[in-house]
Amino acid sequence: MTTIIQSIEECKLLCRSFLTINKKIGFVPTMGALHQGHETLFKRSVSENDVTIASIFVNPTQFNDPKDLENYPKTFYKDLEILNNNSVEYLFYPEYQDLYPDGYTFRVSKNKFSKILCGSFRPNHFDGVLTVVLKLLNVILPHRAYFGEKNYQQLKLIEQMCKAFFLDVERIACPTIRDYDGLALSSRNILLTMDERKQFIFQNY
Ligand SMILES: Nc1ncnc2c1ncn2[C@@H]1O[C@H](COP(=O)(O)OP(=O)(O)OP(=O)(O)O)[C@@H](O)[C@H]1O
Ligand SMILES: CC(C)(CO)[C@@H](O)C(=O)[O-]
Ligand code: BAL
Numbered sequence: 001m002t003t004i005i006q007s008i009e010e011c012k013l014l015c016r017s018f019l020t021i022n023k024k025i026g027f028v029p030t031m032g033a034l035h036q037g038h039e040t041l042f043k044r045s046v047s048e049n050d051v052t053i054a055s056i057f058v059n060p061t062q063f064n065d066p067k068d069l070e071n072y073p074k075t076f077y078k079d080l081e082i083l084n085n086n087s088v089e090y091l092f093y094p095e096y097q098d099l100y101p102d103g104y105t106f107r108v109s110k111n112k113f114s115k116i117l118c119g120s121f122r123p124n125h126f127d128g129v130l131t132v133v134l135k136l137l138n139v140i141l142p143h144r145a146y147f148g149e150k151n152y153q154q155l156k157l158i159e160q161m162c163k164a165f166f167l168d169v170e171r172i173a174c175p176t177i178r179d180y181d182g183l184a185l186s187s188r189n190i191l192l193t194m195d196e197r198k199q200f201i202f203q204n205y
Contacts (some may be wrong), residue, residue, distance in 0.1 A: 002083040004091045004151050008139055010100050014090070015140050023050040027142035027169075029133060032056040033073035033187035034082045037177040042086040042144040044174060049137070053140055054083055055092040058196050061104050062128030073187050076109055092140065108132045110157060117153050123145075129154055137169055150176040150184050 005011045026049030028041045039060055045052040056079060063069035083091055107127050113119075114126035137145065147155045159171050176184050183189065183201045192200065 002088050002091050004080075004093050005195045006093050006095065006098070007051055009096060011053075011092050011094075011139050015142075018051055019141060025049060025140060025142040027140050027145045028052065028054045028088075029136050029137070029145070029147075030056055030074065031055060031058045031187065032079050033075050033190070034079045035185045035187065037148060037150065037185040038084055039082060040177055041148065041174050042083070043087050044172065045144065045146050046087050047146060048172075049142075051090070052088045053090040053092055054088050055136055056142075057092075057094055057099065057132065057136075059128055059132040060096060061100070061107070061131060062125050064122045064125055071140060071191060079167065092136070095128070101126070104131070108134055108161060111158070113129070113153070114157055119153065126154070126157055130157060133158055134161065134165070134167075137167060142169055144172050146172045146174055148176060149173050150186070176200070 005014065015025060026045030027039070028037055028045050038167070042052065042054060046128075056076075058069070058072050058074070060069055082090070108130035109127050112128060114130075119126050145158075147158060149155060155173055161167075162169060162171060178184050179189070181197075181201055183197060187199070
């Protein structure tokens, strides 16, 4: 059974207790609405570590469009079933106030590479991503953290941040899992109309 942890303090205590007995922690950060793409990250972490912790947190600071944040799919009970079925031991499920006691006055800011590609049409998106990932890594102190290659720019920026701040975590890049028609699996796909879906498949190739 996956155990849900909401408090930062409880999560820190638990993770540090694993470290003192030399247990390797694998961490898979997500925004929920889990699918088979996420499942490959869970499976890999479970097979490579003593304990796996997933997080679900729809991080408001990485959304530049309030409608996108409002419409982001939420499927908590199905997510819990997926975590259980994949033998993920812990779900870290914090609230905004817990993760941002400073009200986002402190942040990780990356110039240059965060401003191009995806970052050019989602202003400040990657500052929000990097800030929340740094917070989560500091709470959990995992040996390994798992990220999808689907979000390639995100993956590269997280790798650069870990190097810049001397974080010990090993970053594991996982291949993109696609749907029957070739479209990369994505939590937001359930919001697409058939026409939008066809257009995205076309853009994929
Ligand atoms: N199809 C996929 N294959 C492999 N990894 C994936 C896939 N989709 C997402 N991931 C990875 O899972 C992690 C959590 O991603 P997230 O919860 O944002 O889901 P998402 O499907 O990318 O959602 P969105 O609709 O926001 O793009 C990220 O590291 C992401 O790269
Ligand atoms: C890494 C992440 C969990 C940070 O909110 C998010 O950007 C995601 O799910 O890709
Ligand atoms: N998986 C990417 C996170 C985002 O779109 O905000």
